[in-house]
Amino acid sequence: MSKRYEDSLAKVERDKVYQPEEALDLVKETATASFDETIEVAFKLGIDPGKNDQQLRDTLVLPQGTGQEVKVVVFAQGEKVKEAQEAGADEVGGEDLAEKIEEGWLDFDVAIATPDMMSVVGKLGPILGPKGLMPNPKVGTVTFELERAIKEIKAGKIEYRADDGGNVHLPIGKASFEVDDLLDNFETVCDEIVRARPSGAKGRYIINITVSSTMGPGIKVDPQFARNMV
The missing domain is CATH 3.30.190.20 (Ribosomal protein L1/L10, rRNA-binding domain)
Structure with a gap:
């Protein structure tokens, strides 16, 4: 002591x-x-x-x-990519982002995904799940409302x-x-x-x-x- x-x-x-x-x-x-x-x-x-x-x-x-800076990554495609970027996401991607995580990159606090990206995110379960980072619709991290979700997380x-x-x-x-x-x-x-x-x-x-x-x-x-x- x-x-x-x-x-x-x-x-x-x-x-x-x-x-x-x-x-x-x-x-x-x-x-x-x-x-x-x-x-x-x-x-x-x-x-x-x-x-x-x-x-x-x-x-x-x-x-x-x-009081903490929260780093948010978003799995999205199409017009949702721009929405996530403008809302303040620290990184946005699809297959490329999944590959980066599979290679060991985990420099973020929260992961959000649009429902149509869960086929990509699903394979990351063994990596994100044990760390409590897997997007989950029950807690609002699987959603098409990216602007709202990102701003809420950044706000606390x-x-x-x-x-x-x-x-x-x-x-x-x-x-x-x-x-x-x-x-x-x-x-x-x-x-x-x-x-x-x-x-x-x-x-x-x-x-x-x-x-x-x-x-x-x-x-x-x-x-x-x-x-x-x-």
């Missing part, structure tokens, strides 16, 4: 459950790395993602953005999903954000998690909430805050 981490940890009362604004103020204070750390919120949920009626996966748009649209243990991790900004902006994103995320409660979830749904920076300690947030959003 580094001296920097020990100093940050000493500022956190390990058994205390903080209110959101207090926790976010503290997480900024403990983000002391030499780079602009990402602030993340983690939820422990009372669900069993192994059951079909308890799975959790969707997207949301953070009102204050993520993120995908989330519960892991096998029922945990959900989402970025809510950077350590350089003002507390009010982090709080705005945090409240949006809490509202979304509550709204997306799976139909099969029984009993206590939100067990605990923790916020942390990339290199900082976890800070517990009162889960009652999110429960009150119901």
Whole structure:
């Protein structure tokens, strides 16, 4: 454990459950790395993602953005190529783009495809799937509405999903954000998690909430805050 981490940890009362604004103020204070750390919120949920009626996966748009530059590639053809380029896509292509990825190029964060390009994209499943980069109509990355999809992603649209243990991790900004902006994103995320409660979830749904920076300690947030959003 580094001296920097020990100093940050000493500022956190390990058994205390903080209110959101207090926790976010503290997480900024403990983000002391030499780079602009990402602030993340983690939820422990009372669900069993192994059951079909308890799975959790969707997207949301953070009102204050993520603070990250998101690189978007688009699989398109014809007039959709120009639409994607004008909307801000970092790279647009078809077979040529697929070949580039097959050769090992993965310098992007999100892949979007028009439905008529899925025959090309489909063969990239073994490469993109394990990395969570495969275009998926359920999260809006297989669409003909390229301008809307690209601009939403660039503005702060993120995908989330519960892991096998029922945990959900989402970025809510950077350590350089003002507390009010982090709080705005945090409240949006809490509202979304509550709204997306799976139909099969029984009993206590939100067990605990923790916020942390990339290199900082976890800070517990009162889960009652999110429960009150119901």
